[in-house]
Amino acid sequence: MARVVVDVMPKPEILDPQGQAVAKALPRLGFEGVIEVRQGKRFELEVDDSVDDETLTKIAADLLANTVIEDFTVRRLDA
Amino acid sequence: MARVVVDVMPKPEILDPQGQAVAKALPRLGFEGVIEVRQGKRFELEVDDSVDDETLTKIAADLLANTVIEDFTVRRLDA
Amino acid sequence: MTTDSVKHAEATPDTAQPYKELGLKDDEYQRIREILGRRPTDAELAMYSVMWSEHCSYKSSKVHLAYFGKTTTEQMRSKMLAGIGENAGVVDIGDGWAVTFKVESHNHPSYVEPYQGAATGVGGIVRDIMAMGARPLAVMDSLRFGPADAPDTRRVLPGVVAGVGGYGNCLGLPNIGGEVVFDSTYLGNPLVNALCVGAMRVEDLHLAHASGTGNKIILFGARTGLDGIGGVSVLASDTFSGDETTAGRKKLPSVQVGDPFTEKVLIECCLELFREGIVVGIQDLGGAGLSCATSELASAGDGGMHVNLDRVPLRAKGMTPAEILSSESQERMCAVVKPSDVDAFMKVCAKWDVTATEIGEVTDTGRLVITWHDEVVVDVPPRTVAHEGPVYNRPVQRPVEQDSLQQPIELPRPSTSDLRDLVLRMVGSHNLSSRGWVTDQYDRYVRGGTVLAQPSDSGMIRIDEESGRGVSLSVDCNGRYCKLDPYAGAQLALAEAYRNVAVSGATPVAVTNCLNFGSPEDPGVMWQFEQAVRGLADGCVTLGIPVTGGNVSFYNQTGTTAILPTPVVGVLGVIDDVRRRIPTGIGAEAGETLLLLGN
Amino acid sequence: MKIGVITFPGTLDDQDAARAAKYAGGEAVSLWHADADLRGVDAVIVPGGFSYGDYLRCGAIARFAPVMGPVIEAAAKGMPILGICNGFQILCEAGLLPGALVRNHELHFVCRDQWLKVENNSTAWTTRYDKGAEILIPLKSGEGGYVAEQNTLAELEGEGRVVFRYVGDNPNGSLNNIAGITDARGRVVGLMPHPEHAIDALTGPSDDGLGMFFSAIDALVKA
Ligand SMILES: Nc1ncnc2c1ncn2[C@@H]1O[C@H](COP(=O)(O)OP(=O)(O)O)[C@@H](O)[C@H]1O
Numbered sequence: 001m002a003r004v005v006v007d008v009m010p011k012p013e014i015l016d017p018q019g020q021a022v023a024k025a026l027p028r029l030g031f032e033g034v035i036e037v038r039q040g041k042r043f044e045l046e047v048d049d050s051v052d053d054e055t056l057t058k059i060a061a062d063l064l065a066n067t068v069i070e071d072f073t074v075r076r077l078d079a
Numbered sequence: 080m081a082r083v084v085v086d087v088m089p090k091p092e093i094l095d096p097q098g099q100a101v102a103k104a105l106p107r108l109g110f111e112g113v114i115e116v117r118q119g120k121r122f123e124l125e126v127d128d129s130v131d132d133e134t135l136t137k138i139a140a141d142l143l144a145n146t147v148i149e150d151f152t153v154r155r156l157d158a
Numbered sequence: 159m160t161t162d163s164v165k166h167a168e169a170t171p172d173t174a175q176p177y178k179e180l181g182l183k184d185d186e187y188q189r190i191r192e193i194l195g196r197r198p199t200d201a202e203l204a205m206y207s208v209m210w211s212e213h214c215s216y217k218s219s220k221v222h223l224a225y226f227g228k229t230t231t232e233q234m235r236s237k238m239l240a241g242i243g244e245n246a247g248v249v250d251i252g253d254g255w256a257v258t259f260k261v262e263s264h265n266h267p268s269y270v271e272p273y274q275g276a277a278t279g280v281g282g283i284v285r286d287i288m289a290m291g292a293r294p295l296a297v298m299d300s301l302r303f304g305p306a307d308a309p310d311t312r313r314v315l316p317g318v319v320a321g322v323g324g325y326g327n328c329l330g331l332p333n334i335g336g337e338v339v340f341d342s343t344y345l346g347n348p349l350v351n352a353l354c355v356g357a358m359r360v361e362d363l364h365l366a367h368a369s370g371t372g373n374k375i376i377l378f379g380a381r382t383g384l385d386g387i388g389g390v391s392v393l394a395s396d397t398f399s400g401d402e403t404t405a406g407r408k409k410l411p412s413v414q415v416g417d418p419f420t421e422k423v424l425i426e427c428c429l430e431l432f433r434e435g436i437v438v439g440i441q442d443l444g445g446a447g448l449s450c451a452t453s454e455l456a457s458a459g460d461g462g463m464h465v466n467l468d469r470v471p472l473r474a475k476g477m478t479p480a481e482i483l484s485s486e487s488q489e490r491m492c493a494v495v496k497p498s499d500v501d502a503f504m505k506v507c508a509k510w511d512v513t514a515t516e517i518g519e520v521t522d523t524g525r526l527v528i529t530w531h532d533e534v535v536v537d538v539p540p541r542t543v544a545h546e547g548p549v550y551n552r553p554v555q556r557p558v559e560q561d562s563l564q565q566p567i568e569l570p571r572p573s574t575s576d577l578r579d580l581v582l583r584m585v586g587s588h589n590l591s592s593r594g595w596v597t598d599q600y601d602r603y604v605r606g607g608t609v610l611a612q613p614s615d616s617g618m619i620r621i622d623e624e625s626g627r628g629v630s631l632s633v634d635c636n637g638r639y640c641k642l643d644p645y646a647g648a649q650l651a652l653a654e655a656y657r658n659v660a661v662s663g664a665t666p667v668a669v670t671n672c673l674n675f676g677s678p679e680d681p682g683v684m685w686q687f688e689q690a691v692r693g694l695a696d697g698c699v700t701l702g703i704p705v706t707g708g709n710v711s712f713y714n715q716t717g718t719t720a721i722l723p724t725p726v727v728g729v730l731g732v733i734d735d736v737r738r739r740i741p742t743g744i745g746a747e748a749g750e751t752l753l754l755l756g757n
Numbered sequence: 758m759k760i761g762v763i764t765f766p767g768t769l770d771d772q773d774a775a776r777a778a779k780y781a782g783g784e785a786v787s788l789w790h791a792d793a794d795l796r797g798v799d800a801v802i803v804p805g806g807f808s809y810g811d812y813l814r815c816g817a818i819a820r821f822a823p824v825m826g827p828v829i830e831a832a833a834k835g836m837p838i839l840g841i842c843n844g845f846q847i848l849c850e851a852g853l854l855p856g857a858l859v860r861n862h863e864l865h866f867v868c869r870d871q872w873l874k875v876e877n878n879s880t881a882w883t884t885r886y887d888k889g890a891e892i893l894i895p896l897k898s899g900e901g902g903y904v905a906e907q908n909t910l911a912e913l914e915g916e917g918r919v920v921f922r923y924v925g926d927n928p929n930g931s932l933n934n935i936a937g938i939t940d941a942r943g944r945v946v947g948l949m950p951h952p953e954h955a956i957d958a959l960t961g962p963s964d965d966g967l968g969m970f971f972s973a974i975d976a977l978v979k980a
Contacts, residue, residue, distance in 0.1 A: 001114070008121075009121065009123065010415075013383065013384040013385075013474055014385070014413070015380075015383055015414070015415040015487070015488075016415075017416075017417035017419065017810060017812055018810075019122075021812040021818065022143070022813055025813075025821070026138065029142065029821050031134065031137075031138055032129075033126055033130040034124055034125070034127075034138070035126065035127065037122060037124050037125075038122070039813070040120070040122075040123070041118060041120060041121060042086050042087075042120060043098070043116060043118050043119075044088065044117045044119070045115070045116050046115040046116075047112055047113050048111075048113075048114065050111070051110075051112040051113065059105065063101065063105070063108065066271070066273075069271060069415060092907075093904055094859060094862075094902065094904055094930065095859075096859065096860050096861065096864060096902065096930060097864065100864050142813070142817060142818070142821075143813070145814055145817065145850065147849075147855075147857045147906075148857045148859065148904060320866075323866050324866070327807075327866060327897075328767070328810065329769075330806060419766070419767050419807060419809060419810025419811075419812065420810075422766075422767055423766050510766065511766065597868075598865070598868055598869055599866045599867070599868065600866075600868060601866075601897045602868060603868070603897060603954040604769050604770060604897075604954075605769075605772065606770075606776055606954060606960055608960055620959075620960070736959065
C-alpha cells in the first residue's frame with residue numbers, strides 16, 4: 001500500500017481566476033506582502049502496491065488534470 | 080521573496096464528494112487498485128520576506144481553509 | 159531586442175514574413191503591402207491576419223449575406239433600431255423599450271476544451287449585448303453533439319453543459335431554452351451556439367464608434383494575457399528567437415479561461431456608466447481582441463485613433479505588441495469617453511473594483527496609430543483592417559448526390575405492432591428524450607422575470623415589471639432537413655421558431671441566426687450556404703419580420719466530411735402582458751377539447 | 758418595516774429578495790458590501806449568487822466584507838437575519854450558523870422545483886407556516902450539501918434547529934436531508950432553496966416562499 005499525492009496547477013500562462021480572487025482579497029483583510037497566488041488541486045490517493053508509476057501518471061493525465069490548461073506532478077509519500 | 084505552499088484537505092470524517100467521484104470513476108476507466116481518493120486544494124503563494132510564518136498560518140486558517148471541515152498545512156518551498 | 163516598428167519595416171522591406179502561418183494568402187499579403195506602401199510590421203501583420211480571417215471578416219459569406227439586406231423591406235425594417243453591421247440587432251418593442259438579441263457560435267474552442275470553450279462562448283455573446291447599451295437578461299444555448307453513447311461525446315457534452323451553466327449561472331442570467339441534438343456528423347465537431355437577449359430604454363442605445371477628436375479610449379475589465387494568441391506566437395518566436403521569455407510560445411494552447419465573476423462585475427459597472435451618460439462609444443473585446451476593438455471603433459468613427467500599447471495592463475511578462483494586439487483574454491471592454499468625463503468614468507470603475515486604463519485617444523488623422531516603447535508599430539487606415547477586408551465569390555456547386563438524397567422512397571404502410579415498436583424506439587431515442595439532465599444544470603429563475611423556460615416551446619421573460627410587457631424567444635434547426643434541401647430546411651427552422659414563439663402568446667417581430675456549415679472552399683458546402691441564406695431571407699419576407707443580425711461559422715467538419723448544414727434560427731416575439739402567456743401542455747383540466755390546426 | 762438586502766460583488770438574487778420583501782409589505786433597503794452600516798434596517802437578507810465568484814469556497818471572501826461586522830453585531834442583538842443559498846454559505850463562514858456547505862454529491866449544479874418540509878415554525882422567518890407543512894420552492898446550487906460534525910448535527914436535531922428538510926430524493930447529499938437551519942434563538946435562518954423565487958406562480962413554481970417574508974414582518978411588528 002502506498003500514499004500518493006497528485007498536485008494539479010493551472011498552467012502559468014493560463015488565467016487563474018481563483019488565485020486572483022484570493023490575491024485580491026488578502027490586502028482587504030489586512031494581509032500585505034502576498035505578491036501572487038495560484039490555486040490548484042491536491043489529490044491524495046491510497047493505492048495497492050500493484051499500481052506502478054506509469055499507471056499513476058496515466059491516472060493523473062487522463063482524469064485528475066485537464067492537460068489542456070493544467071500541469072501536474074505525481075509523487076509517492078512513502079516508498 | 081519566498082514561495083509558499085498551502086495544502087488544504089477535507090477532514091477525514093467529512094464527506095468528500097469530489098474524491099469519491101474520482102474513486103468511483105477509476106475502475107470504470109480500467110484503473111484498478113486505487114483504494115481511496117481525497118480531493119483538496121493546493122495554493123502556491125509568492126510572498127515578500129516581510130511575511131512571517133505566523134501570518135501565513137493566519138492566512139491559511141482565516142481564508143484559505145474552512146477549519147470546520149478542512150485541515151491545512153503551510154510550508155515554504157525554499158528557505 | 160529590436161521592435162519591428164514602422165521605421166524598421168521601411169528599412170527592411172525584404173524581411174520574409176510568416177504570413178502563411180498566420181492564415182493569409184499570397185494575394186492578401188500583397189494587398190496589405192499595397193495598402194501600406196511597405197511591408198507590414200509584425201504588429202500590423204498580426205492585426206490584418208486576425209481581422210481578415212474568415213471568422214472576423216466574413217470574407218466568404220459577405221456576398222451571400224447581402225441578400226438579407228436586399229430583401230428587407232421598409233415595412234419589415236420599421237421596428238428595427240439597429241441591424242446587420244452592429245454588435246447585435248435591436249428592435250423597438252413598444253412602451254419605450256428596446257430589445258437586443260444575438261446568437262454566436264463557439265464550436266471549435268468547445269471541442270478543444272469543452273468547459274472553457276462553452277463558458278467563454280456565453281461570455282462573448284453577453285458582452286456583445288452589453289456593448290449595445292443593454293442589460294443582458296437571459297441566455298439560451300443550441301447544442302449539437304455526436305451520438306450520445308460515443309466516448310468523445312461523453313467527454314464533450316458534460317463539459318459543454320457545465321460550462322454553459324457555470325458561466326451563465328454565475329453571471330445571474332436565467333437560461334430560458336435551447337436545443338440538444340445528436341448526430342454522427344457532429345462527433346468531431348460539436349456545435350455550441352449561445353444566444354443572449356437584453357433590454358434597454360430606447361434612448362440608451364449605444365453604438366460602437368469612436369468619434370470626437372480628443373476623446374479618450376479606455377480599456378477596462380480583465381488584464382491582457384497570453385490567451386488565445388495561438389497563431390500569432392509564430393511572430394514572437396521569429397522576432398526573438400532564442401529569447402528565454404518567449405521560448406516555447408509556439409506551443410501555447412489557444413484556449414481561454416473564463417472568469418464569470420469579473421464579467422458580472424463588468425456588466426454592473428457598464429450599466430452604471432451608461433446610467434451616468436458618460437460613454438460616447440463602446441465595444442466588447444472578443445475574437446481578435448484589441449486589434450478588433452481599436453480598428454472597429456476607429457473605422458466606425460469619424461477620425462483616427464492613437465493607442466499607446468505600453469499602457470495596456472498585462473498579465474504575462476515579455477509580451478510583444480503583436481501578442482498584446484491579438485490576445486483574446488476575456489472579460490474586457492473598450493470605451494470612448496470625453497476628457498471631461500474620464501474622472502467620473504474611473505470613479506465608477508473603482509467602485510466596482512474594475513481595472514480601467516486610458517490607452518489612447520481619438521485623433522483627426524484618419525489613421526489608426528499604435529505606439530510601443532515610443533516607436534510606432536502600427537500606422538494603418540482603420541477601414542482597411544475592419545471593414546474593407548477581402549471578399550470572396552467562392553465557387554458554388556450543387557452536390558451531385560443531392561438528387562439521390564431527394565429520391566422518393568416507397569415506405570410500406572406499418573402494421574399496428576410496428577407502430578408500437580416505433581413509438582417505443584422514438585420515446586427511447588436520444589434526440590427525443592428528456593433534456594432534464596442538461597437543463598437541471600441551468601438556473602432558470604434568477605432575476606425573477608422568467609415566465610416560461612424549459613420545457614416550454616419558447617422561453618419568455620418579463621421586461622417591464624409594471625406593465626408586464628415581455629419577450630419570447632425560440633432557437634431551432636433541423637440539420638437533416640437542411641441536408642435534404644437547405645432552402646426549405648432553413649425555412650422550416652424559421653417556421654418552427656416562429657411557431658414556438660407564436661404559440662406562447664407572443665407576436666414574432668425579429669430574427670437572428672447562426673449559420674454553421676462546413677468548409678467554404680467546398681463548392682457543395684457553399685451551395686448549401688447560399689440556399690439556406692436565400693431560404694431564410696425569403697421566408698422572412700413571407701412572414702414580414704427582418705433578420706437583425708447573426709453569425710457565420712464555417713469549417714465545421716472532420717477531415718473532408720462536413721457537418722449537416724445547420725442554420726440555427728432564433729425568433730424574438732413581443733407580448734404586451736406576460737400574464738396572458740399560453741403555457742405548453744395539455745390536460746390542465748378534465749374535459750378540455752383537443753383541436754388539430756393545419757393539415 | 759425596513760428589510761435590508763446586501764449586495765456583494767457577484768450577488769445575483771438581491772433584486773429578487775427585495776421584490777419578495779416588498780410583496781410581503783416590507784420596505785426593501787439595499788445595503789452595499791463595502792459600507793459598514795445597516796442604514797437603520799429592522800431585518801437583513803443575505804441573498805444568493807456567487808459572491809466574489811465563489812472561487813475559493815462559497816462565501817469565504819464575502820464574510821470579511823465591511824458590512825458583515827454590523828450584521829454579526831445585529832444578530833447578537835436578535836435581529837432577524839435570513840441567508841439564502843450563497844447567503845446561507847456566508848452566514849456559515851461567518852460563524853452565525855454552524856456547519857458548512859460542500860459540493861453537491863453528484864458534482865453538478867442542480868436547478869429544480871423542490872418540496873421542503875417545514876420542521877420548525879417558531880423562528881422569526883417561519884411562523885406563517887404550519888409545522889410539518891410541505892412547500893414547493895426552487896433549489897439552484899452547486900454546493901448545497903450541508904455538513905457538520907456529528908455533535909453539531911446532534912445538537913441541531915436535539916434542539917429542533919433544523920428548519921427545513923428536503924422531501925423525496927436528497928438533491929445534494931445534505932446530511933439528514935437538511936435544507937435549512939437556525940441559530941439557537943430562532944432569529945438567524947439559513948437555507949439553500951430560494952423562497953424569493955416562489956412569490957408568484959407567474960415566475961415561480963408556487964407562491965409558497967412568501968410566507969417567510971410575511972413571518973419576518975410579523976416578528977418585527979410584534980417586537
Ligand atoms: N448569418 C448572418 N445573418 C445576418 N447577419 C449576420 C450574419 N452573420 C453575421 N452577421 C452580421 O455581421 C456583422 C458582423 O458580425 P459579428 O458577429 O459582429 O462579428 P464578430 O464575430 O466580430 O463579432 C454583425 O452585425 C452580424 O449581425
